Amino acid sequence: MRTSSRPFLALSAILFLGLAAPAHAGWYSDSQVKMGTRIDVEIWHESEPEARRLIAAAMAEFDRIEAEMSTFRPDSEISRVNDRAATEPVPVSAELYGLVQRSLEMSVLSQGAFDITFDSVGQLYDYRRHVKPTDAEIAARLPEINYRHVVLDPADHSIRFTMPGTRINLGGIAKGYSVERVIAQLRAAGVTQALATAGGDTRLLGDHHGAPWIVGIRDPDDAGKLVTRLALVDEAISTSGDYERYFIEGGKRYHHIIDPRTGKSASGVRSVTIVGPDAVMTEGLTKTVFIKGPDQGLAIVASVPGYEAVVVDDQRRVRFSKGLAAGR
Numbered sequence: 001m002r003t004s005s006r007p008f009l010a011l012s013a014i015l016f017l018g019l020a021a022p023a024h025a026g027w028y029s030d031s032q033v034k035m036g037t038r039i040d041v042e043i044w045h046e047s048e049p050e051a052r053r054l055i056a057a058a059m060a061e062f063d064r065i066e067a068e069m070s071t072f073r074p075d076s077e078i079s080r081v082n083d084r085a086a087t088e089p090v091p092v093s094a095e096l097y098g099l100v101q102r103s104l105e106m107s108v109l110s111q112g113a114f115d116i117t118f119d120s121v122g123q124l125y126d127y128r129r130h131v132k133p134t135d136a137e138i139a140a141r142l143p144e145i146n147y148r149h150v151v152l153d154p155a156d157h158s159i160r161f162t163m164p165g166t167r168i169n170l171g172g173i174a175k176g177y178s179v180e181r182v183i184a185q186l187r188a189a190g191v192t193q194a195l196a197t198a199g200g201d202t203r204l205l206g207d208h209h210g211a212p213w214i215v216g217i218r219d220p221d222d223a224g225k226l227v228t229r230l231a232l233v234d235e236a237i238s239t240s241g242d243y244e245r246y247f248i249e250g251g252k253r254y255h256h257i258i259d260p261r262t263g264k265s266a267s268g269v270r271s272v273t274i275v276g277p278d279a280v281m282t283e284g285l286t287k288t289v290f291i292k293g294p295d296q297g298l299a300i301v302a303s304v305p306g307y308e309a310v311v312v313d314d315q316r317r318v319r320f321s322k323g324l325a326a327g328r
Contacts, residue, residue, distance in 0.1 A: 030055045034062045035070070035175060037199035043186060044193035044209060054189055058182045058196065065178045068096065069170050071119065081159050082167045089158035097157045100150065102280060103173055107147035110288035110300060112260065119169035120144035121263035125254070130247040132254050138263040141165065145260045176238060176283030179203040200239040200286075203279045207233045220270040220312055227318050228310060236279035240286035241271035257290050266291045268314050275324075276307035285309070294319050 028051035029042035041058045045051035068077045081090045092100075106114045121141045124133035133141075144165040151160050159168075170177075175198035182196040183203040194205040195213070204213050212231035219225035220243050230237070242265070246255035259266040272289040274282040285307060289297030294311045301309045301321050309321040 026051075028052065028055060030059065032059055032062075034059070035066050035178070035198055036072075037175070038197075040195065040197040041182065042195050043191050045191065054186060054191065058185060061182050061185055062178055062198065065174065065181065068093070069099075069174045071123075071167070071169050071171075078168065078170065085159050086161040086164045086166060089153060089156070089160040091156050091158045094157060097152065097159070099170060099173065099177055099280075100159060100168065101152055103168075103170065103284070104147055104150060104152070106173070106281075106284040106288070109304070110284070110292065112147065113288045113291040113297075114172065114284050115145060115147045115260035116168045116170060116172065117145045117147055117149060117166050118172075118258045118260050118263075119167040120165055122169060122256075122258050123167065125256070125258075127245045127247055127254070127256060130249060132249070133263070142263050145263065172287045173280055173284050175199055175201040176203075176236070176279035176281075180236070180279045200241070200244065201236075201279055201283050202238070203236045204232055204234060217271070217273050217310055221316075227312055230275065230310075230324075232275065235275055235277060236282045237273065237275045238279060238282035238286045239271060239273040240283075240290055242269075243271075257287060259291050268293045269297075270312045270314055270316070272297070272312075273310040274301065274307060275309075276304075281307065 025044065025046045027042055027044055028048060032039050039062055041055050043051055043054060067073065070076050071078055073079060077092055077096050081092060084090050103116045121133065121138055124137060125131065144163055149161050149163040149166045150168060151162060179196040179198050179201055180203055183194060183205045186194050187205060192206045193209065196203050212233050215230045215232055215237055216226040217228050217239060219227050220241050240257060242253055242255040244256065246253055255265045257266045269290045272286040274285040276282050285301060288300055289309060289311060292300060294313050298309055298321055301307055308323045310324065311319045
């Protein structure tokens with residue numbers, strides 16, 4: 001952890017350009033690997049010891065959320081749901097219940113494009129080892145993908161599945177949730193300027209010492225190039241791209257954004273960036289637009305007040321939602 005005076009901070013999916021800090025205070029930051037990605041927390045503070053304490057608490061919050069919501073941990077709460085919910089209702093914490101509820105609401109908004117039951121097929125992919133399921137394996141598991149298989153009971157905060165084999169995975173929304181939680185924690189502690197990033201999902205608190213945060217959206221084919229820049233204050237921004245987790249076989253790109261209708265990697269889009277007031281929604285909308293495609297996806301974004309989008313399609317055309325296009 002150190003005082004940060006760097007003018008340029010590179011993140012996995014978006015790029016931040018900052019400003020130098022006055023000598024009487026400073027930017028303090030830490031970067032760690034959690035949730036299978038890079039985690040960054042940066043705050044402006046008058047006191048280095050207090051900044052260190054707050055950042056350590058923020059990192060602990062990421063750890064807590066990962067421990068409960070990771071499907072890679074057999075002792076996590078979500079793994080317990082996946083193990084038992086097809087045979088009996090599983091009571092869960094208010095936190096997990098609420099996030100699953102929000103996920104199902106996102107499924108309705110997205111007309112089924114965002115679907116946390118994608119993992120019924122998604123678990124068959126291993127991008128590091130270049131493993132993909134066969135068409136027969138996908139066909140056998142595809143009926144298990146349907147958000148309507150997930151039934152919530154508010155009386156006892158329980159979750160059950162109506163289809164054997166159904167699994168849920170919050171990987172498409174939990175990082176957005178985690179950065180929102182961390183920024184809420186920092187705000188409650190009196191911090192007025194900060195960022196929290198988990199891979200492609202970032203929540204900004206306030207401005208960057210009197211000026212907007214300048215965010216550069218990377219070119220899907222070249223991490224050193226930008227397709228555009230945005231000036232943001234106190235907003236969330238999420239980017240999903242087909243360059244994050246993928247492998248290429250036979251000239252075809254297999255990436256982690258699974259279309260629940262096919263069980264295969266979504267096509268037609270290279271990257272989607274969503275800006276808005278809540279990182280849970282921005283993360284969910286990136287997956288929605290990616291799967292629905294530019295035309296239908298941008299129409300859905302337009303139906304949600306306060307949110308804007310930048311889409312790079314498979315022809316490398318950059319498309320903006322109406323609010324952003326009007327300001328260009």
